[in-house]
Amino acid sequence: MVNKRSSPWLPLFQERCVALVVWLAVGLVTTLFLWLVSEIVLQGIGVVSWEFILSAPQNAGRDGGIGPMLVATALIVGVCLGVSVPLGLGTAIVLAEYTNENRRLSQWVRRSLDVLAGVPSIVFGLFGHAFFCLFLGLGFSLLSGGMTLACMVLPLLIRSTEESLRAIPREYRLSAAALGLSRWTTVTRLLIPLALPGFAAGLILGVGRAMAETAALLFTSGYVDRFPTSLLDSGRALSVHIWDLAMNVPGGNSHAYASALVLVGLLFAINLTSSFIADQWKKHALT
Amino acid sequence: MKVGLVQEEGRTWSSYTTSSLPSDTRDAHICAAQLNVWYGDKLALHDVTLAVDRGTIAAVVGPSGCGKTSFLMCINRLTDMIPRCRVSGALHLDHLNLMSPTIDVLALRRRVGMVFQKPNPFPLSVWDNLALPLKEHGVRKRDELRQRIETVLREVGLWNDVKDRLGHSALALSGGQQQRVCLARALVLSPEVLLLDEPCSSLDPLSSGMIEDLIVSLRGRLTIVIVTHHLAQARRIADSVAVFWAQAGAGWLVESGPTQQIFDSPQHPITAAYIQGHRG
Ligand SMILES: Nc1ncnc2c1ncn2[C@@H]1O[C@H](COP(=O)(O)OP(=O)(O)OP(=O)(O)O)[C@@H](O)[C@H]1O
Ligand SMILES: [Mg+2]
Numbered sequence: 001m002v003n004k005r006s007s008p009w010l011p012l013f014q015e016r017c018v019a020l021v022v023w024l025a026v027g028l029v030t031t032l033f034l035w036l037v038s039e040i041v042l043q044g045i046g047v048v049s050w051e052f053i054l055s056a057p058q059n060a061g062r063d064g065g066i067g068p069m070l071v072a073t074a075l076i077v078g079v080c081l082g083v084s085v086p087l088g089l090g091t092a093i094v095l096a097e098y099t100n101e102n103r104r105l106s107q108w109v110r111r112s113l114d115v116l117a118g119v120p121s122i123v124f125g126l127f128g129h130a131f132f133c134l135f136l137g138l139g140f141s142l143l144s145g146g147m148t149l150a151c152m153v154l155p156l157l158i159r160s161t162e163e164s165l166r167a168i169p170r171e172y173r174l175s176a177a178a179l180g181l182s183r184w185t186t187v188t189r190l191l192i193p194l195a196l197p198g199f200a201a202g203l204i205l206g207v208g209r210a211m212a213e214t215a216a217l218l219f220t221s222g223y224v225d226r227f228p229t230s231l232l233d234s235g236r237a238l239s240v241h242i243w244d245l246a247m248n249v250p251g252g253n254s255h256a257y258a259s260a261l262v263l264v265g266l267l268f269a270i271n272l273t274s275s276f277i278a279d280q281w282k283k284h285a286l287t
Numbered sequence: 288m289k290v291g292l293v294q295e296e297g298r299t300w301s302s303y304t305t306s307s308l309p310s311d312t313r314d315a316h317i318c319a320a321q322l323n324v325w326y327g328d329k330l331a332l333h334d335v336t337l338a339v340d341r342g343t344i345a346a347v348v349g350p351s352g353c354g355k356t357s358f359l360m361c362i363n364r365l366t367d368m369i370p371r372c373r374v375s376g377a378l379h380l381d382h383l384n385l386m387s388p389t390i391d392v393l394a395l396r397r398r399v400g401m402v403f404q405k406p407n408p409f410p411l412s413v414w415d416n417l418a419l420p421l422k423e424h425g426v427r428k429r430d431e432l433r434q435r436i437e438t439v440l441r442e443v444g445l446w447n448d449v450k451d452r453l454g455h456s457a458l459a460l461s462g463g464q465q466q467r468v469c470l471a472r473a474l475v476l477s478p479e480v481l482l483l484d485e486p487c488s489s490l491d492p493l494s495s496g497m498i499e500d501l502i503v504s505l506r507g508r509l510t511i512v513i514v515t516h517h518l519a520q521a522r523r524i525a526d527s528v529a530v531f532w533a534q535a536g537a538g539w540l541v542e543s544g545p546t547q548q549i550f551d552s553p554q555h556p557i558t559a560a561y562i563q564g565h566r567g
Contacts, residue, residue, distance in 0.1 A: 100370055171407045177368050178403075179420040179472065180396035189419060190409060 037264070044261035047254050053262065056227050061245045062252050064261050068227040072142060072235030073211060075228060076221055079146020080153060080210045081203075088152070088157035089192070089199065095158070096165035097187055110159075117155035124152045125216035133220055140234040145221025149213060153206035160205070164198020165191055200278035204271055211267060214239045238263050316341040316510040317362060317480065322365065322376035324357045330537040332357045334376075337529055337543055344502065344511045346521035346546070348532030348561075354538025355514040356404075358531070359482045361385070361458060362512065363399040364392045380480065392553045397424055400473030401482040405489055406465035408457035408472070413440075413449050416457050416468055417475050439475045443467040443501055463494025470501065481505065483513040487520070499524060518562060522550055 051065060057133075058064035090231040091109075098105040128148025139146045168191060214237075222234035223244060236244075242259045245252035315338035324332035332354035339345040347355045357366070364385065366372045367373050378385040417436045426432055436453075438536070440446040445467045447566050449460070457468050466486060473481060483502070487495035502511060515521050521528055528550075529543035542555045553559040 169407075171403060171405065172409060174365060174368060175401075175403060175407050175469070175472075176409075178363055178365055178396055178401040179423070179476070180393040181420060181423050182393060185419070185423050190411075194410065 001018055024094055040257055040260050040264060043254065044257035044259075047258035048261055050099065052258060057241075057255075058247050060252070061225070061241065062249060063255075066241060066255075066262065068099075068225055069236050069238045069241045069259070070262075072221070072228050073238045074233060075142045075235065076146045076149060076237055077207060077210050079143055079185065079231065080149040081207070083147055083150035084153045084157055084206065085203070088154050088202070089161060090159045090166060091154075092161035092186070092188055092195075092199075093192075096162045097183070097191065110162075113155040116158065120215075121152060122215040123214055124148055125219040127151070128155045128216060129219035139234065140220065140224075141221035142221050142235045143230055143231045145217045145235075145237070146231075148216050148220045149210040152213070152216060153210055156198070156206050156209070157202040160202030161195055161199045164195040164201075167198070168194050196278050200274055204274050207270055207274070208267055211237075211263065211270075212239055212241045213237070238266075299394055301513075314341055315339060316381065317403060318377075318379045319358075319361070320377040322358070322378055323374065324354065324361060325373040325481075327371045329536060331447070332361075333537045333539045335538075335540045337540060339510055339512060341510055342507045344506055344513060344524055346528045347512060347514045347527035348516070348518060348521055348528060349538070349541075350533060350561075351514070352536075352538070353531040353533035354532055356484055357445070358537070359401065359484055359512060359514060362480065362482055363396050363401055363437045364390075365396075365401070367392060399478050399480040399482060400476060400478035402473050402484065402486050403465070403470050404485040406462055406469055408460075408465050408468045410456065410458055412454045413457045413460070414453040416472050420472060420476055422565040435475060442474065444497060445471065445473045461494075463490050463497065466490060466494065466498065467501075470498065476533070478509065480510045483511065485514050485516060490515060516540060518550075522546060530555075530561060532557055532561075 046205040053065060053070065054067045055065035056067050057069075095106055095109060125148065128144060128151065132138050132144035132147050133140060136144075172190060172194070175185065176190055183189075217237045217240050221237060221238050221240075223236045225236045225241070228232075228235040238259055242256050242263065245256035245259065291376065317337075319335055319337045319338040322332065322335040322337075323330065335354075335358060342547055349355055360366045360369075361378055362385065363381070366374050371558065374386065376386070380395070382393070383390065384492055385395070409419065411419065412435065417439065421432055421435060426435065437446060437450075440449065445464060448464060449455075452459075457465060460468065466489075470486070486502075487498050490498065499520060502513065505511060506526075513525070515522075524545045527544060528546050530541045530549065531538050532541045533539075542553065542558045544554075549558060550562060555564060
């Protein structure tokens with residue numbers, strides 16, 4: 001009180017400075033975001049149509065559409081999720097519920113995951129190429145690409161799920177145990193539903209990263225732009241297509257922007273639906 | 288003041304405890320002898336010897352940190368859940384040796400229910416809070432589930448409040464109602480022992496009174512061990528009282544015996560001072 005009275009204008013001045021900086025930062029970020037989105041929308045909207053979305057590319061992508069890329073992307077992301085969701089959930093549960101937080105082993109697992117989460121995607125691409133394409137003999141295929149992305153996404157997924165499992169108050173575990181509930185019931189009926197928001201957050205981050213991935217896919221799923229007929233076919237992901245159009249195809253810019261618009265739209269849609277699903281699931285499981 | 292007393296009298300405490308064992312321990316339902324609890328290297332409970340008769344209400348009182356909760360958690364082996372927690376000594380429930388590493392703890396916890404200090408219903412519906420333990424222990428028929436859940440909710444006086452919203456989240460109830468859900472959840476498995484860890488401490492007097500009445504109504508049917516900070520409550524409802532005390536971080540049993548004896552003619556100066564302190 002006394003201090004404040006002795007220099008009444010200083011805190012006020014400081015407060016205004018801080019507010020100014022905060023608003024500047026907010027303004028900057030928002031402007032950047034809007035600029036980016038409007039750039040993509042303005043340049044791409046003229047090209048996007050059902051025709052564009054469904055048909056195959058012609059003339060190296062300058063004409064035609066992105067149908068095969070959407071199919072390939074969906075298949076790659078599907079493989080990625082099919083592998084990473086069960087593996088990620090399982091590992092997170094083992095780490096959080098079945099190992100002691102301070103044990104050497106789990107500490108090492110955790111540290112490795114944190115390092116993996118920061119490894120550049122091109123390194124994953126090289127690893128995926130060496131391991132899935134060559135060693136396992138899967139060649140350039142959607143399967144190789146999806147599994148490489150799964151390796152990339154897993155650290156994020158495991159760590160965020162584990163964190164949210166650990167954030168669940170100990171009382172729930174104690175009172176579950178006091179009722180004679182088995183570990184399995186406690187985990188499946190109580191802890192997983194409670195950890196779902198964290199899991200969904202990890203999943204959204206992961207899928208976002210997977211869908212936007214270019215470098216890792218160049219080496220693993222390839223860039224053949226036909227409609228894929230099986231998981232062992234090579235296929236071109238949407239992001240790879242954008243990269244190709246922008247870098248290798250003169251006159252491909254408008255189609256690159258249109259593809260980018262579709263990709264951004266898809267990411268938005270996935271973000272919204274997955275948080276909606278997580279909400280519903282949580283409500284369903286918890287009421 | 289009290290601390291000084293402990294240090295002064297602590298040396299001779301053991302001469303009081305052994306003589307205050309209930310004279311007839313043949314019918315003791317829970318029987319602890321020289322029970323110790325460690326958390327890592329820290330001794331939290333030292334040499335507790337105590338018997339609780341079948342169908343009676345035993346109150347455990349004492350200042351914070353004297354190992355009351357730790358004692359309760361030994362009886363349903365919740366100590367297993369705490370990393371680096373170690374228990375030694377002898378502890379029996381009837382003829383079941385609770386110290387044996389091979390007993391079926393899930394079956395034990397079905398026989399020994401527990402309610403915690405803070406109301407902590409699962410973030411599920413009222414129905415699921417009660418159905419989850421029932422299903423886990425083999426009750427699957429919807430009719431039987433419904434009947435047992437209704438019975439136990441009536442017993443804790445919650446049925447009329449929640450019968451229309453069994454499907455709603457238990458977290459939407461008031462604190463007192465939540466604690467009664469927890470009580471119902473512990474009772475729905477028809478345990479033979481009920482451990483209550485300060486069940487009324489976070490409740491208003493009215494809810495607290497309701498829970499107290501409920502506990503009294505269970506006398507004879509279940510053996511109840513209740514931790515409480517309300518000496519008046521212990522005096523009202525308990526058949527026997529055990530006074531715990533903390534010395535140098537380790538809790539120990541100062542004195543135990545019939546309620547009237549503890550309150551009217553305490554044997555140990557700590558007990559006398561503790562009761563006096565609360566009275567004044
Ligand atoms: N999980 C734990 N890890 C380490 N020490 C613990 C743990 N739980 C309890 N303790 C210690 O053991 C001692 C007894 O704790 P306990 O919870 O049994 O006391 P209490 O009598 O129930 O206290 P309160 O009245 O505050 O609930 C305390 O000194 C406490 O710090
Ligand atoms: Mg306690």
